[in-house]
Amino acid sequence: MTHVLTREDARRIAVRAQLLDANRPSDVVGVAEQLGAIKIDPTATIAPAELTILWSRIGSSFESLQLTKAVEMDHQLFEFDGAFRPLSLLPLMRPAMRRWPTRESSRRWLKANAVFRGEVLARLRAEGPLTASEIPDTAEVSIPPDGWYGSNQVVHMLDxxxxxGEVxxxxxxxxxxxxxxxxxxxxTDLPEYSDEEAEHLLNERRLHAAGIAKQKSPWTPVGEAGEPAVVEGLKQKYRVDPEAVAALDHDDGGRxxxxxxxxxxxxxxxxxKELFEFDYVLEQFKPKPQRRFGYFAHPILMGDRFVGMxxxxxxxxxxxxxxxAVHEFLSFDEEETEMLRAEVDDLAAWLGVDLGEW
Known part of the structure; x- marks a missing residue:
């Protein structure tokens, strides 16, 4: 069955899948289960990414200790590749871990540093848990600093x-x-999946988190998960979560x-750009004179449309x-201004600070 969706329907599906509709969740682990990944980033003009992502869903009742507890005490979330992920994803990721690395340069570096690799694992086995700075750097071959990584090869080896899947x-x-x-x-009792089973289940999880995605998207690879969909006015072939389509009749609205x-x-x-007509550019790494909206401006979603920064x-x-600044793509009416002000008030309350003048 091919679903025929309006662009508004497609946007509503995407918004709801990302837990950004009016029905706010209340549980950190539940949010991670739905999203699949909560990005970790220290840039804190307002707060680090992992915290503001959860606040954007849960609201001011979210406390950072809830995330720490879920990761370090309850072990319901784990950190991998710069994001917190639900433990239910780990069995699906293990087949890819066993195949890694696929890039020849990474294989050569690991082979050249076989002794170093063994020493890092031995140090962890004897003394772990440890930070990278507590493990000697005895690498035979180094990866040069690139602006993201420094010269310490222990960081590379641990990554x-x-x-x-070793550490x-x-x-x-x-x-x-x-x-x-x-x-x-x-x-130690996680289920085992073949490469094919794991990839199929991962595609389903990605589509569940996205709601709707292009069939051949390098950004949101979903393969044959879900069902085919056509979005009115667009030529691209999409896949859609059928449960998300069924839920359109029970939409609680936006916020x-x-x-x-x-x-x-x-x-x-x-x-x-295709569904929301939002051509988003992160200006963090642009020279200041080239920025339109600010170093780390936060997009403003209102209902199913991006309306400003x-x-x-x-x-x-x-x-x-x-x-x-509040950059309005189109001038807000009085009600929209009040809705935005209420959300900014909530943000200040969650941060525990006063709200300055607009």
Whole structure:
């Protein structure tokens, strides 16, 4: 069956799948189960990504300790490749871990550093959990610093070993990761899947989190998951979660949401442009004269449309949320202004700071 959707229907499906509709969730683990990944990033003009992503869904009742508890105490979430993920995804990811690395340069680096690899694992086995700085760098071959990574090869080795399922992040000391052997962090009774089974189930999970995605999207690969869909006015072939289509008749409506620039809702840029007519560009790495909206401006979602950008920053010295600018794509009416103000008020309350002048 091929579903024929209006662009508005497609947007509503995407918004609801990302838990940005009027029906707010209340549970950190439940949010992670639905989204599949909660990006970790330290840029904190307002708050780090992993916290604002959860606040955008749950609201001011969310506390950062809830995330810490889910990861480090209850072990319902785990950190992998720069994101917190639900434990239910780990069995589906393990076949790809066993195949990694697929890039020849990574294989050569691991082969050249076989002794170093063994020493890192031995140190963790004897003394873990450890931070990267507590493990000697004895690499025979180095990867040069690239702006993201420094010269410490232990960081590279730990990341490589994580991708192979050999080590895992057990927790954090501030922004610093603590590592241990994966066998001491992950459960030992996880189900096993073949490569084909795991890929099929991962595609279904990705589509469930997206609601609707292009069939051949490198941004949101969903393969043959779900059912085919046509969006009126668009030529692209989509796949849609049939449960999301059925839920359109029970839509609770929209709300205002302020999205961290690393929010998963913004990840698939082509889909944003096609469905939402929102050509989003992160200006964090642009020279200041080339920025239109601000260094780390947060997109404003109102219902199923992106209507503007919020350029704001927390002044911790003054304990105040400073609103530098609200960029309106189209002028807000009085009701829309009040809806936005209420969400910004909630943001300030969650941050525990006063709200500065608009």
């Amino acid at each position: 490589f070993l994580q991708r192979q 895992a992040v057990v927790g954090r000391e501030g922004r610093t990761r603590r590592w241990d052997l994966a066998e001491r962090v992950y459960p 205002v949401a302020l999205l961290n620039p690393y929010d998963g809702m913004l990840f698939d840029r082509p889909r944003l 919020l350029d704001a920053k927390v002044d911790r010295t003054a304990e105040r949320l400073v609103i530098n």
